[in-house]
Amino acid sequence: MWSNHGMTPVLAPLEAALPGLEAFYLDLHRHPELAFTETRTAALVAERLAADGFEVRAGLAGTGVLGVLRNGDGPNVMLRADMDALPVEEKTGLDYASTVDGVMHACGHDMHVTWLAGAARLLAAGREHWSGTLQVVFQPGEEVGDGATGMIRDGVFETAGKPEVVLGQHIVPGPAGWVLTRPGVIMAATDALRVTLHGRGGHGSRPETTVDPVVLAASIVLKLQTIVSREISATESAVVTVGMLHAGTAHNIIADHAVLEVNVRSFDETVRAKVLAAVERIINGEAATAGAPKPPDIERIGSFPVTANDEASTAHLTELFRAHFGAERTMEAPLVTGSEDFSEFGRAAGVPSVFWLVGGADAETVLTAIGAGRFEQDIPSNHSPLFAPVLHPTLRTGVETLVVGALGHLGVA
Missing domain, CATH: 3.30.70.360 (Alpha-Beta Plaits)
Incomplete structure (x- = not known):
């Protein structure tokens, strides 16, 4: 069983990696791609995974990418991120705003890709500290609802077999640095x-x-x-x-x-x-x-489908997050009326899956808005043309959650 101390060596390079991850995120945000047209994003992801030593399989569901890292005997764990943007004209005014007319990463999938790319690199570099098989899935077409099933139809499980658990996360306009979990149904x-x-x-x-x-x-x-x-x-x-x-x-x-x-x-x-x-x-x-x-x-x-978390796996993951982040940053997630196709992977494999939320808005601004009863009016939500996560500590937190979650299910070397 992994301890918080045992995860430290794998996460140790994260501080030095943050500037590179920030540059990667800004590039993705400037170049959003709609569902099933994520060719540039997929190529960047595949290039990174190959450089990190992953076996790469591209073209699943058109633009989906699977990276597999086999590291001896042990559990088989899948981490998933979605890649597609939305047909929304960006109005954030950011100096790294979308350069594509009428298209924007208004749901934060660019952050999801960055998180998983960062976690994959850390886990590959720290492979002497764990054993098993790591699968990282970069999924197209989440916004239109056929990306996960498309990758399953194209044989996403054929390369490295069915995983024993599937883990994923989503950025939300909660306080940056907070991690929110919920057993059972979490999304509609x-x-x-x-x-x-x-x-x-x-x-x-x-x-x-x-x-x-x-x-x-x-x-x-x-x-x-x-x-x-x-x-x-x-x-x-x-x-x-x-x-x-x-x-x-x-x-x-x-x-x-x-x-x-x-x-x-x-x-x-x-x-x-x-x-x-x-x-x-x-x-x-x-x-x-x-x-x-x-x-x-x-x-x-x-x-x-309903996104429903396996209760035992969620309890285990929540304890790992509490040990790593502290109870003050590990909260119970609200029931979310938004929807996701993430759970299709666990359902198709017949294995537990856990999906959690990571805050991405300035914490002081969010808490002030909540205190004034103005959260809905003052804090842009996902799909808003004003949706703009703060880079820090959002980047760090999302990478840490994936690494902690993966190590909590992989074997100890």
Whole structure:
């Protein structure tokens, strides 16, 4: 069993490595790449891993990269980071802001890549202190929900076998230097639907000759909001959002169709099924009531599973973090309504997985905002065009968590 003292030699070079990691992060932030187009990022990662002595397999799910370091007998441990950016125009004003119009690392995946690249280098350099097999996965396409399953389909487990545990983390706008863990469910499931409503178009002056899909869409939007308030128990949680509604081409034309995109979030499979069934019932029912010429088309366009942590593995990891960082920096994570495809790896391998959160915002600013009841207003969240993690101690903390987590599961040399 690893002790905190035993981890010190592997982490000892981190201080000297921080300037290089900072430069790597700034470069990634300046050059964001959307889901499944992460070719530059993947090439940089593959080059680093090869230099560190990893066996490298590239091209998984298009741009995914796997690094494998075999270091004698012992456990097989997988660490994962996602690489893709978002279609968001950066408004941070940073001197290292995105150079790509309309694309930004607004969710912090550039920090995730940097953390894992740094941890991989430290673990490779300190391999005399541990034994086993280390797999590092740099995953594309997390934001669109098919990156993890794509890498699994392409045989991510074929190179070094299935791991015994899968570990991952995400930056959040909490105080930098804090680490947050949670046993069981930590992040929500998400289901995205595209709905096409069919009407009968015509002139705006003669609505009686039409079936107006705009009125139908408006009725559906309002009715969907009754699902959570009237069909889900107050002791359970769900979110239903209509994030897109498009219809029509001119003020005096009644369109013949409307398109909605609906987002559903839930933490429990029973609730998830109930909400999705209610969404379909309401959409079909409102269309029938409006006299639509044919039923709506309802297409599933995205799905993320619930992110659920193995309880025993989470307890073990939390104790390791407390021993390393101290109880004052190791907190219980809140239940997060955001979603992740990280857990697909553990589910496919049939092994425990643990996903935790690392704070990346200026601690004093965050705590002041919380104290004033202004956290939501003053602290930019993930996906905001203003999302800008502080570099230090964020860089150090995320590398340390991965090294501590890996060593806590690998064998002692």
